[in-house]
Amino acid sequence: MGIAKIYDPLIIEDKWLVKWEKEGFFKSDPNEKTPYTILIPPPNVTGILHMGHMLNNSIQDILIRKARLSGYNACWVPGTDHASIATEAKVVNKLKEIGIKKHELNRDEFLQHAWDWTNKHGGIILNQLKKIGCSCDWSKTKFTLDQDMYESVQSMFMKLHKDGYLYRDKKIVNWDPEAKTTLSNEEVIYKEKSAKLFYLKYKIESSEEFISVATTRPETIFGDTAVAVNPADKRYKKLIGKKLVVPIVNRAVPIVGDNSVESEFGTGCLKVTPAHSEKDFEIGLRNNLDIIDIFNDDATLNDHGLHYKTLDRFSVRKKITNELEEKGLLDRVEDYTHNIALSERTSCVVEPKLSTQWFVKMKELSKPALELVLNGDIQFYPKKYVKTYKNWLENIRDWNISRQLYWGHRIPVFYLKKDRSKYVVCLSNPEAIKLFEEKYYIKNLKSDEIFQDEDVLDTWFSSWLWPISVFDGIRNPNNADINYYYPTSDLVTGPDIIFFWVARMIISGNYLRKDIPFRNVYFTGLVRDKKGKKMSKQLGNSPDPEILIKKYGADAVRVGLLFCAPAGNDLLFDETLCNQGKNFSNKIWNAYRLVDGLKVDDSQQNQSHNEFAVKWFDENLKKKVISINESFKNFRISEALMTLYKLFWDDFCSIYLEIIKPEYGKNISKDLKHSTLIFLEKLLTLLHPFMPFISSEISDQILSNNFNISKSNWPKSEKIDNAIVQDFNYSIEIVSKIRHLKKENNISFKDDLKIYHENDLKKDQISVIYKLTNCSLVREKLKNIDSKTSFIAGKFSYVVDKKNKIFNELDTDKLKEELNYNLGFKTILEKKLSNENFISNAPKEVIDNERKKLDDVNSKIKILEEGIKNKTS
RNA sequence: GGGCGCUUAGCUCAGUUGGUUCAGAGCACUUGGUUUACACCCAAGGGGUCGGGGGUUCGAAUCCCUCAGCGCCCACCA
Numbered sequence: 019m020g021i022a023k024i025y026d027p028l029i030i031e032d033k034w035l036v037k038w039e040k041e042g043f044f045k046s047d048p049n050e051k052t053p054y055t056i057l058i059p060p061p062n063v064t065g066i067l068h069m070g071h072m073l074n075n076s077i078q079d080i081l082i083r084k085a086r087l088s089g090y091n092a093c094w095v096p097g098t099d100h101a102s103i104a105t106e107a108k109v110v111n112k113l114k115e116i117g118i119k120k121h122e123l124n125r126d127e128f129l130q131h132a133w134d135w136t137n138k139h140g141g142i143i144l145n146q147l148k149k150i151g152c153s154c155d156w157s158k159t160k161f162t163l164d165q166d167m168y169e170s171v172q173s174m175f176m177k178l179h180k181d182g183y184l185y186r187d188k189k190i191v192n193w194d195p196e197a198k199t200t201l202s203n204e205e206v207i208y209k210e211k212s213a214k215l216f217y218l219k220y221k222i223e224s225s226e227e228f229i230s231v232a233t234t235r236p237e238t239i240f241g242d243t244a245v246a247v248n249p250a251d252k253r254y255k256k257l258i259g260k261k262l263v264v265p266i267v268n269r270a271v272p273i274v275g276d277n278s279v280e281s282e283f284g285t286g287c288l289k290v291t292p293a294h295s296e297k298d299f300e301i302g303l304r305n306n307l308d309i310i311d312i313f314n315d316d317a318t319l320n321d322h323g324l325h326y327k328t329l330d331r332f333s334v335r336k337k338i339t340n341e342l343e344e345k346g347l348l349d350r351v352e353d354y355t356h357n358i359a360l361s362e363r364t365s366c367v368v369e370p371k372l373s374t375q376w377f378v379k380m381k382e383l384s385k386p387a388l389e390l391v392l393n394g395d396i397q398f399y400p401k402k403y404v405k406t407y408k409n410w411l412e413n414i415r416d417w418n419i420s421r422q423l424y425w426g427h428r429i430p431v432f433y434l435k436k437d438r439s440k441y442v443v444c445l446s447n448p449e450a451i452k453l454f455e456e457k458y459y460i461k462n463l464k465s466d467e468i469f470q471d472e473d474v475l476d477t478w479f480s481s482w483l484w485p486i487s488v489f490d491g492i493r494n495p496n497n498a499d500i501n502y503y504y505p506t507s508d509l510v511t512g513p514d515i516i517f518f519w520v521a522r523m524i525i526s527g528n529y530l531r532k533d534i535p536f537r538n539v540y541f542t543g544l545v546r547d548k549k550g551k552k553m554s555k556q557l558g559n560s561p562d563p564e565i566l567i568k569k570y571g572a573d574a575v576r577v578g579l580l581f582c583a584p585a586g587n588d589l590l591f592d593e594t595l596c597n598q599g600k601n602f603s604n605k606i607w608n609a610y611r612l613v614d615g616l617k618v619d620d621s622q623q624n625q626s627h628n629e630f631a632v633k634w635f636d637e638n639l640k641k642k643v644i645s646i647n648e649s650f651k652n653f654r655i656s657e658a659l660m661t662l663y664k665l666f667w668d669d670f671c672s673i674y675l676e677i678i679k680p681e682y683g684k685n686i687s688k689d690l691k692h693s694t695l696i697f698l699e700k701l702l703t704l705l706h707p708f709m710p711f712i713s714s715e716i717s718d719q720i721l722s723n724n725f726n727i728s729k730s731n732w733p734k735s736e737k738i739d740n741a742i743v744q745d746f747n748y749s750i751e752i753v754s755k756i757r758h759l760k761k762e763n764n765i766s767f768k769d770d771l772k773i774y775h776e777n778d779l780k781k782d783q784i785s786v787i788y789k790l791t792n793c794s795l796v797r798e799k800l801k802n803i804d805s806k807t808s809f810i811a812g813k814f815s816y817v818v819d820k821k822n823k824i825f826n827e828l829d830t831d832k833l834k835e836e837l838n839y840n841l842g843f844k845t846i847l848e849k850k851l852s853n854e855n856f857i858s859n860a861p862k863e864v865i866d867n868e869r870k871k872l873d874d875v876n877s878k879i880k881i882l883e884e885g886i887k888n889k890t891s
Numbered sequence: 892g893g894g895c896g897c898u899u900a901g902c903u904c905a906g907u908u909g910g911u912u913c914a915g916a917g918c919a920c921u922u923g924g925u926u927u928a929c930a931c932c933c934a935a936g937g938g939g940u941c942g943g944g945g946g947u948u949c950g951a952a953u954c955c956c957u958c959a960g961c962g963c964c965c966a967c968c969a
Contacts, residue, residue, distance in 0.1 A: 853950090
């Protein structure tokens with residue numbers, strides 16, 4: 019044979035990558051066909067591919083390739099995200115390595131570095147996606163900081179402002195002291211940590227008495243402007259209105275009553291630091307308290323920190339505890355476990371901070387978004403996420419969109435230098451001057467009298483426009499692309515960004531276009547290692563997809579991942595699954611080797627078992643197609659793959675090919691070869707979405723070597739002839755039983771067996787049994803034989819005889835066991851059928867079915883009893 | 892604290908509206924096999940009282956209650 023015995027994916031995959039790229043194979047333009055559109059969840063522009071991407075994008079590729087084969091105009095738009103905070107943090111670190119600090123650079127200088135970094139690393143991940151076979155329309159590649167995307171974001175900001183959905187407010191926000199920016203609530207993660215609860219002694223003013231106040235953060239006493247107690251708390255009621263002296267700071271602060279204080283916690287007294295806690299801030303508002311901000315942007319103490327000025331909050335905590343202890347102002351310390359807030363990106367402890375930011379009013383804006391999911395216009399797979407989504411939307415809070423970063427979309431707002439409360443929303447300085455005149459009647463402003471907001475927008479503020487902005491539907495809401503491709507079909511993403519992204523796209527889609535952004539959302543699980551740990555760089559338990567691909571081939575890794583990825587569940591990835599994928603590739607390859615090498619003899623007549631096998635496989639294929647299509651409909655991709663895996667390996671290779679395979683040196687008929695090639699080609703079409711490389715390669719070879727075979731499309735579900743499938747399955751069942759018997763009785767598989775059966779097996783069924791078991795079948799003899807034992811296989815009973823050998827070796831106990839089981843079954847059925855409640859309550863089909871079962875069981879029992887009688891006599 | 896979900900073979904998971912042909916699949920395992928596509932293979936087989944207990948029902952892996960264990964999301968207290 020001219021074809022290599024072992025499949026080598028590397029050469030073939032490279033070949034197809036080049037070919038696809040060169041021919042612009044996946045390009046899509048609006049046409050008369052129905053569109054099927056997927057937008058990639060844009061990965062970080064400077065990121066590299068990890069197993070999560072691999073899973074996610076393999077699924078998208080499967081869907082898009084299947085749609086393409088099904089005749090849709092399939093369009094998969096790729097792109098990358100500027101990922102403002104993550105990328106900026108990376109650039110800051112890189113600069114630090116070469117001795118440059120961010121604050122030494124101005125915005126433009128910093129951005130130059132950031133762009134250098136982006137240009138150097140951007141696009142790596144897109145190339146990696148190509149390598150795993152992603153069939154994106156690469157000509158449509160977008161980057162969220164592209165000029166057109168930038169303008170879309172700006173125009174969205176202006177529209178929201180115009181419609182009254184934006185406001186600027188001073189609130190306690192989540193501050194990341196490392197990145198020196200605010201974060202949205204969604205970017206904060208909480209982790210349980212053990213800490214200490216310090217009881218500090220606050221002296222009652224003009225008294226020698228002390229009150230003990232519990233806190234986890236003694237370093238914030240510099241910002242204390244009150245101590246609050248619950249007004250119902252009898253212990254402290256009389257103290258409300260009096261003053262306490264903050265230890266070390268020696269500032270007298272009032273004792274206020276506030277219902278939010280829980281008497282049971284600590285001593286029932288709460289130190290109030292309005293600048294550094296949301297709750298304290300609210301108490302401050304209610305009680306008209308001063309606000310003292312004690313931190314610099316990097317969470318070191320400022321002038322208010324007295325002798326701790328410039329020191330970091332955590333070191334101050336240690337030092338001040340010592341000082342308090344020395345001065346006798348520390349009452350006691352307890353162990354305490356609580357949740358601390360961490361920045362999702364930098365992992366540093368988030369500092370609540372009072373600052374002025376832009377917010378999006380979410381409540382009204384998001385209202386329709388809930389309905390669109392609840393009424394099924396948008397479907398979630400798996401369904402359980404609908405509840406998560408509902409829960410979030412019902413408790414939605416306003417969205418802080420300002421980020422104190424350089425890398426991102428600049429906020430299009432201009433302020434008056436003299437009076438920062440006056441601002442206008444627009445794109446440029448000259449426009450701003452004009453607007454100031456219109457809005458505030460300020461004339462003849464010079465351009466240096468105004469300045470643009472220093473902040474950029476939250477990354478997700480551009481991401482939530484992705485489905486519309488990639489088709490330029492914000493600047494040009496009626497262009498041909500957006501009208502054709504929007505709404506998109508399916509979104510494939512992780513449940514971790516259901517709020518960040520999925521929900522917000524639904525919100526913006528409805529706001530901008532009064533339409534859904536996508537019809538289905540498929541949530542993939544997280545990729546974990548086989549011990550169940552989440553894969554991450556830090557843990558070092560995440561394999562590098564590129565290495566896996568080198569080792570097993572891209573097809574094999576894709577398939578390996580999908581073997582363990584049931585819809586919506588986390589998947590426990592084990593490299594051995596890639597090996598299974600590789601074995602599968604090799605199996606496919608060798609099936610092709612066999613089929614390709616089949617020699618044809620024109621004069622050859624088709625044998626009955628071959629004809630039967632062809633008929634069966636044709637029907638069986640249709641049957642499996644129904645099942646695969648059904649799985650796809652429900653986004654059960656793993657299930658579809660498994661059906662296909664078994665169809666190819668078991669049905670096609672182990673059964674069909676074994677039947678039609680001629681004896682050594684013999685030929686097959688022309689028709690049979692033709693049918694077989696067609697089957698293989700159809701199977702490759704089904705395999706194509708999962709394993710694009712090997713399927714393309716073999717398909718290509720088949721089509722170029724056989725002019726009478728044409729490329730098939732993705733098959734539709736068709737009616738099947740069940741009788742053929744059933745007849746065939748009986749034969750296979752009998753074959754299996756015969757093999758079992760041979761093995762149990764230590765009969766070589768090469769040896770002949772004689773099978774006599776009393777039921778009417780059809781000729782071609784017998785032929786198949788003969789072919790697969792190497793036994794002589796003498797049907798007629800059944801009448802003459804003095805049958806000594808019987809055997810049950812499915813519906814059939816038959817006698818097995820190997821020169822009268824099996825007879826004697828067959829175990830009577832086995833038959834008795836079988837008999838007992840059936841007698842028990844019979845009793846249950848009879849009991850059930852004589853139960854009036856059952857007869858009157860159960861549906862007719864169920865009852866009929868039970869009656870049929872009883873008939874079957876009775877005939878089996880008869881055969882078994884005869885068998886035992888014959889054996890013992 | 893609020894919400895969601897999970898517990899089925901050694902492992903990872905299917906089991907739609909309750910109906911003993913639903914107790915399943917893949918992998919792993921055991922045994923036997925290979926000059927004739929593939930040992931990256933073929934064949935046969937052994938594994939589970941469906942987390943525990945209770946209930947509804949003629950009938951429960953499936954519905955209800957309860958206990959135990961695990962996971963996730965949201966909110967967050969000094």
